[in-house]
Amino acid sequence: MSKILVVDDLAQDLELLTILASSHEGAEVFKAANGNDALEIARREKPDLLIADIKMPVMDGYELVRRIREDPLLKNMEVIFYTAHFFDKEAAFASAIKLGVSRVIFKPTEPSEILKAIDLALQHKEFSKL
Secondary structure (H helix, E strand, C coil), rough: CCCCEEECHHHHHHHHHHHHHHCCCCCCEECCCHHHHHHHHHHCCCCCEEEECCCCCCHHHHHHHHHHHHCCCCCCCCCEEEECCCCHHHHHHHHHHCCCCCCCEEECCHHHHHHHHHHHHHHCCCCEEE
């Protein structure tokens, strides 16, 4: 059974991601509304996958992933960014690749695409743009 941590400061997006992640082969899902809380949960639960927004209060997604990559027990965790449209999508992808993020999904996205991204990330497939 996989452990998936979802973090988003928008309640509706957090709920959507939680529902979709829960439907993945009986995954155990944890949720947080900001990067700081997500980091605490990640250190405690050691999830297989993190799905995170980039722009969040307290600690953004980039800083969250930087700290995860610094932690020897978490550094190999798969990460998907699920974020609102950026002015420069290529810059978002470049930053994500540098941090070892598996995928970048831009809001809004069809639930089937999110489920596909979760499945591929848990199979440790290479970075892609969805």
